[in-house]
Amino acid sequence: MAEALHFLQINGSELLYKTWEHFYISFIALFLGIIAAVPLGVLLTRMKRGAGAVIAVVNVIQTLPSLAILAFFIPLLGVGKVPAIAALFFYSVLPILRNTYTGIKSVNGNLLESGKGIGMTAWEQIRLVELPLSVPVIMAGIRTSAIYLIGWATLASFIGGGGLGDYIFIGLNLYQPEYIIAGAVPVTLLAMITDAVLSRTERKVTPNGLKGLKEVS
Template sequence: MDQIIDFLEKNGGELLTKMWEHLYISLIAVVLGIIVAVPLGVVLTRMKRGAGFIIGIVNIFQTLPSLAILAFFIPILGVGKIPAIVALFFYSVLPILRNTYAGVQGVNKNLLESGKGIGMTTWEQIRLVELPLAVPVIMAGVRTSTIYLIGWTTLAAFIGGGGLGDYILIGLQLYQPEFIIAGAIPVTILAVIIDLSLMKLEKKVTPEGLKGLKEVS
């Protein structure tokens, strides 16, 4: 305990910097995943064939070891935060893509027919009917992806990406538990805070009618 207190006294400012690095690496990767996966998920719902194949291909990427993906981008992008963000982006896509596809597919077809009946274009149906109704399922994928990435971002330290993984790496190399604890505990705290924040965001963006349906069910 004394070692941890001493560590915080000496490295408190740096710890906050590492937490910020860790957070923005994770969130940039997730935002990129949302930008790619949500539109792609909607497009896949329009495909009569090939949707399962594409999701399967993305699923294969998800099974590749994290360090292997990071190492793959080193010859292309070098070391640092950019290859870390790109590698983590690939891991962020599958949960969001799968949930977007499932959420949009699960929209009541009668509502879509009603939309067509009042003259809605395909884009208007997506924007005003499908995406709002699929929000709870999509947000579940975003939350899952974000929590995973906050944990996986610790691996960015192996390619000079920074973040809290630096402390874990130093602790393992020097056999100093206080460094490992200083890296691991803030990661857990960040994951809990972000999960709660996304839960609140999900409630805000979920249409009121769906909130009522959740409460009844």
């Protein structure tokens, strides 16, 4: 306990900065992933062929080692936060894309026909029917992606991206457990807080009718 307090006295401000840095890198990658994956998931539901192939390609990208993705971006973007965010963006896409596609495909076809019957355009059906009804499934993908990114963002320190991974790798290289704990514990807390916030957001954006169905089930 005394050692932990001593560490915080010396490195407290730096720890706060690295925690913010870690969150910033993860959040930007997640935001870019949402912007790319949700529209792409909607587009895939409109494709009669090729949707499975696109998801399979994204699946393959997801299986590539994190360090390999980071190394791939170094010749293109150099070192620092930009290549780290770009690499994390690739990892953010699959859960959101897959859940968007699954959620929209599971919307009751009778509702879509009703929408057409009252004169809804394709865009109005997406905006007013499909996306609202798919919110719980899409948000589940976003939550999964967010938790993954917060964990994977520790590897950003390998290419000068900063974040809490700096402490973890300093501790591993110098055999100093206090640095490992100082990096690992905030990462865990950050993941838990992010999941709780996104869970609350999911409840707020889910239509009231769907909330009732979830409670009954």
